[in-house]
Amino acid sequence: MKNNTLNKRSNINAAYIFLTPALAAIFVFFFLPVIAAFLISFTDFDIYALGDYSNARFVGIDNYLKIFSDPLFWKAISNTFYFVIMAGPLSIMVSLLAAMILNAKIVRFKAIFRLTYFLPVVTTLIAVAIVWRFIYHPRFGILNYLISFVGINPIDWLGDPIFAMPAIVIMAVWKNFGYNMIIFIAGLQNIPEHLYEAAFLEGANAWQRFRYITLPMLAPTTIFISIITMIGFFQLFAEPYIMTQGGPLNSTLSIVQYMYQEGFRWWNMGYSAALAFVLFAIILIGTLIQFKVQRSTGE
Amino acid sequence: MKKYFILLIILTLFNSCSSNKESKTVLTFWAMGAEGEYIQKLIPEFERRNPDIKVKVQMIPWTAAQEKLITAYASDNAPDAFQLGNTWIPQFSALNAIEELSNYVNSSEQIKKENYFEGIWDTNVLNGKIYGIPWYCDTRLLFYRADVLAEAGYNEPPKTWDELIDCSRKIKKNFGKEDKYPIYIPTNEWAPFIIFGLQAGSNILKNNDSYGNFSGNQFKESFTYLMKYFEEGLTPIGISQVTNIYQAFADKYINLYISGPWNIVEFKKTMTGKLSNVWKTAPMPGYKNEYPGASLAGGASLVVYKKSKHKKEAWKFIEYLSEPQVQLEFYKYLFDLPAVKQAWSDTLIQNDELIKAFEKQFSNVKPTPKIPEWEQIAFSKVQQYAEIGSRKTETIDKALKNLDSDVNSILEKRRYILSKEK
Numbered sequence: 001m002k003n004n005t006l007n008k009r010s011n012i013n014a015a016y017i018f019l020t021p022a023l024a025a026i027f028v029f030f031f032l033p034v035i036a037a038f039l040i041s042f043t044d045f046d047i048y049a050l051g052d053y054s055n056a057r058f059v060g061i062d063n064y065l066k067i068f069s070d071p072l073f074w075k076a077i078s079n080t081f082y083f084v085i086m087a088g089p090l091s092i093m094v095s096l097l098a099a100m101i102l103n104a105k106i107v108r109f110k111a112i113f114r115l116t117y118f119l120p121v122v123t124t125l126i127a128v129a130i131v132w133r134f135i136y137h138p139r140f141g142i143l144n145y146l147i148s149f150v151g152i153n154p155i156d157w158l159g160d161p162i163f164a165m166p167a168i169v170i171m172a173v174w175k176n177f178g179y180n181m182i183i184f185i186a187g188l189q190n191i192p193e194h195l196y197e198a199a200f201l202e203g204a205n206a207w208q209r210f211r212y213i214t215l216p217m218l219a220p221t222t223i224f225i226s227i228i229t230m231i232g233f234f235q236l237f238a239e240p241y242i243m244t245q246g247g248p249l250n251s252t253l254s255i256v257q258y259m260y261q262e263g264f265r266w267w268n269m270g271y272s273a274a275l276a277f278v279l280f281a282i283i284l285i286g287t288l289i290q291f292k293v294q295r296s297t298g299e
Numbered sequence: 300m301k302k303y304f305i306l307l308i309i310l311t312l313f314n315s316c317s318s319n320k321e322s323k324t325v326l327t328f329w330a331m332g333a334e335g336e337y338i339q340k341l342i343p344e345f346e347r348r349n350p351d352i353k354v355k356v357q358m359i360p361w362t363a364a365q366e367k368l369i370t371a372y373a374s375d376n377a378p379d380a381f382q383l384g385n386t387w388i389p390q391f392s393a394l395n396a397i398e399e400l401s402n403y404v405n406s407s408e409q410i411k412k413e414n415y416f417e418g419i420w421d422t423n424v425l426n427g428k429i430y431g432i433p434w435y436c437d438t439r440l441l442f443y444r445a446d447v448l449a450e451a452g453y454n455e456p457p458k459t460w461d462e463l464i465d466c467s468r469k470i471k472k473n474f475g476k477e478d479k480y481p482i483y484i485p486t487n488e489w490a491p492f493i494i495f496g497l498q499a500g501s502n503i504l505k506n507n508d509s510y511g512n513f514s515g516n517q518f519k520e521s522f523t524y525l526m527k528y529f530e531e532g533l534t535p536i537g538i539s540q541v542t543n544i545y546q547a548f549a550d551k552y553i554n555l556y557i558s559g560p561w562n563i564v565e566f567k568k569t570m571t572g573k574l575s576n577v578w579k580t581a582p583m584p585g586y587k588n589e590y591p592g593a594s595l596a597g598g599a600s601l602v603v604y605k606k607s608k609h610k611k612e613a614w615k616f617i618e619y620l621s622e623p624q625v626q627l628e629f630y631k632y633l634f635d636l637p638a639v640k641q642a643w644s645d646t647l648i649q650n651d652e653l654i655k656a657f658e659k660q661f662s663n664v665k666p667t668p669k670i671p672e673w674e675q676i677a678f679s680k681v682q683q684y685a686e687i688g689s690r691k692t693e694t695i696d697k698a699l700k701n702l703d704s705d706v707n708s709i710l711e712k713r714r715y716i717l718s719k720e721k
Contacts, residue, residue, distance in 0.1 A: 159539030
């Protein structure tokens with residue numbers, strides 16, 4: 001008995017020893033910077049301060065107040081929400097649809113399709129964005145060429161403030177749906193076949209089987225996917241950074257891009273850090289809401 | 300087996316240690332883009348002349364250069380000497396990152412103020428102190444299609460504001476309903492907006508560069524003038540129509556463009572055969588009777604890291620790069636326009652009409668405001684409001700007023716620093 005507890009204790013000690021390097025690394029490379037950034041967000045740390053620390057001023061919550069009266073921040077926030085609200089559900093629907101098709105028994109060459117749909121996910125975003133910029137080109141782009149057959153006048157996809165964000169949404173959905181699709185396929189394969197057989201015998205049609213079996217059984221997967229997708233999409237950066245640089249008229253400026261510009265282009269570290277914490281708060285609230293929704297509908 | 304392996308590792312370690320123990324001074328130098336690549340070829344000659352110095356060059360891309368240099372400075376890893384865009388000098392001097400070079404220049408045989416174009420040299424001087432040595436220089440002027448201009452009745456390039464817009468209108472008329480434009484003034488390039496402002500006599504900022512002066516009469520006049528090009532359809536609105544300037548020039552999609560020497564190589568590559576004779580360069584048209592009109596004093600400078608342990612060697616290297624012969628080498632391969640005037644008398648330059656326009660232009664170049672915030676003001680604010688003006692989402696008066704108030708808020712810190720210095 002005594003021997004056993006001793007063993008346990010030494011086990012715990014051993015565990016600590018093994019964990020220490022990882023914990024230390026997380027502390028040094030994650031927690032410390034976060035704490036430092038939090039402190040910096042209460043100062044006006046900028047390029048003058050980088051040269052001479054005494055040029056930094058403690059400004060209290062001024063940065064946060066400034067954020068809320070900054071029209072560019074609101075522009076960036078509304079752009080980001082616009083993107084998340086459009087791209088999020090669309091991406092989930094497309095990936096679910098693709099997963100259902102690939103999971104259907106009648107489809108052949110599944111591996112090839114799965115691979116093709118997944119390919120955009122692993123392709124470098126830079127390359128993808130450059131190709132899409134050509135697709136969207138107002139004079140030479142293939143998209144305008146295709147829609148000209150249905151009699152639509154050429155659209156300046158990336159150059160028109162109204163169409164720029166939808167253009168980014170389409171590209172982002174295309175780029176990302178493969179990843180969610182794979183997770184959905186895994187979810188679909190976990191649904192016991194006998195449920196469908198029973199429903200079929202009871203006379204449920206395809207829609208009813210989807211509505212009352214597939215969707216509820218996929219709920220945990222869907223919640224997981226929507227949280228991951230939402231967090232990912234809130235951090236929208238590279239797509240507009242490469243395709244439009246936030247333009248035209250800042251219609252594709254995302255919150256992360258704004259943060260990057262303020263921080264690493266103009267070295268307004270204090271303001272940029274404050275932006276980061278506002279973004280953190282938004283994502284946290286979004287995630288909590290999703291958990292709540294899941295809890296109330298899941299049971 | 301294992302023992303031998305360990306022995307091998309130990310041996311290699313010793314080996315690498317001993318090879319580092321040479322008595323040579325290792326000088327680190329960072330250069331951007333093509334210069335970083337090409338400079339490697341000129342190092343052997345420098346090392347031959349200075350056997351005790353070994354130069355290690357690192358190439359960094361222009362797009363990431365500023366971030367990399369500032370981060371390197373913040374972590375005290377900056378190179379002994381490096382290349383800087385001359386508009387970045389105020390920033391790096393505010394950072395306390397670059398050495399003041401006045402004493403070096405005073406005692407130098409090679410580097411003297413009078414060897415350089417005045418406007419270019421001036422960009423390296425802050426409050427009377429020299430912080431950088433011009434390496435190569437650039438400015439912006441007119442690139443134009445002589446054939447299209449001739450059809451519009453302009454056998455000579457436009458020399459004044461009035462001629463420029465008149466010429467554009469005539470070209471537009473000749474094109475009729477064709478989807479083509481006389482000129483290209485992209486709103487994601489701040490330079491033309493500032494150039495015309497400077498020409499109209501605006502000092503861009505006021506009160507010791509601590510407040511914006513964009514709604515001042517001079518700047519407003521130039522801004523209103525440029526907005527006419529958008530209103531009358533003389534230039535495309537938005538920047539997505541033209542992905543490739545050279546192709547657009549070859550197609551006559553655009554026919555006048557305000558740009559710099561970095562485009563010459565590409566133009567030469569694209570405009571071949573019959574097209575090779577139809578594009579030309581000319582100095583900027585001027586406000587009223589001034590010709591050539593003012594343009595920007597651009598270029599890259601060489602600077603020494605303030606905490607470098609090898610400042611003397613770094614200076615030697617800068618002197619080497621400032622020799623007319625070495626400068627010409629860069630011109631030959633990269634079309635970097637020499638900052639040293641002696642190099643310009645070489646036949647290589649004198650026989651090239653395209654380049655000679657630049658020589659004329661350099662007689663009238665002005666610096667942008669020499670403050671660390673300038674990059675942010677130009678790239679984020681001037682471009683933002685140029686776009687707003689071109690799309691008419693705000694009236695000119697309102698756009699310029701908002702531009703001023705945004706710029707004033709950027710300059711708040713500068714006003715604080717200035718008040719502290721008093």
